[in-house]
Amino acid sequence: MASRTGVSTPGRCRKRAAVRSSNHALEGGINFFDTANSYSDGSSEEIVGQALRDFARREEVVVATKVYHQVGDLAEGLSRAQILRSIDDSLRRLNMEYVDLLQIHRWDYNTPIEETLEALNDVVRAGKARYIGASSMHAAQFAQALALQEQHGWAPFVTMQDHYNLIYREEEREMLPLCYQHGVAVIPWSPLARGAVNPSVG
Structure with a gap:
């Protein structure tokens, strides 16, 4: 959505274009915005936050972000320290008090899953994310x-x-039946297979 630096003139132009695109989405009835801490090194969250401040009422949109990948000096992973710092950094970039949905971007093979899940629970209890x-x-x-x-x-x-x-x-084969069994909603990524399903929007 934006250049990695966000400081050059082309970067600023792309950022303005991304904000306008977000506004068009809102005008078209889209109210779910999914981003991540690592998209464009955090610039994506800044753009989403700016667009929603300019064109939407916070309570009328659903904002989702993710944690796992490295951003700046924050290392990759899902340790307690990484999760707690990442959500604070994301909220600062979004300029929001909470996100509606905080997602773990990948499975962390280097951190006990219990540590990850307890940290996520604490994020919800602190009111920084409504759901995970x-x-x-x-x-x-x-x-x-x-x-x-x-x-x-x-x-x-x-x-x-x-x-x-x-x-x-x-x-x-396995994931969708599991989600159905537990009442977990599915959010597909690449639903148009990068344009292969509908080349007109690829």
Whole structure:
């Protein structure tokens, strides 16, 4: 959505264009905005935040962001320290008091999942995120996380964002049935397969 620096003239032009595009989306009835801490090194969150401040009422839109990837000096991962710092950084860039949905972008093989889930629960309890979700993991991993959340009484994952479209349908094998069983909403990424499903918008 924006240049990595965001300081050059072309970067500023692209940022203005992105804000205008967000406004067009709002005018078209779109009210769900999904971004991530790592998109354009944080610039995406800044653009979403600016667009919604300029053109929308906060309570009328749903804002989602993600945590996991490295941004600046914040290392990749889902440790407690990384999650707590990442949500604060995201809220600062968005200029918001909370996000509606905080998603873990990947499964962190270097951090105990219990540590990740407890930290996410604390983020919800602190009012910095209303709900939590997950993205791009194996069904067995997601099932493990859901079971631990239920066991400990932690805030549950309410969404799964995975690669799914008419061309790539692997998620129908295990992930979608698991989500259906647990009442988890599915947010597909690349729903048009990067334009292959509908070349006119690719």
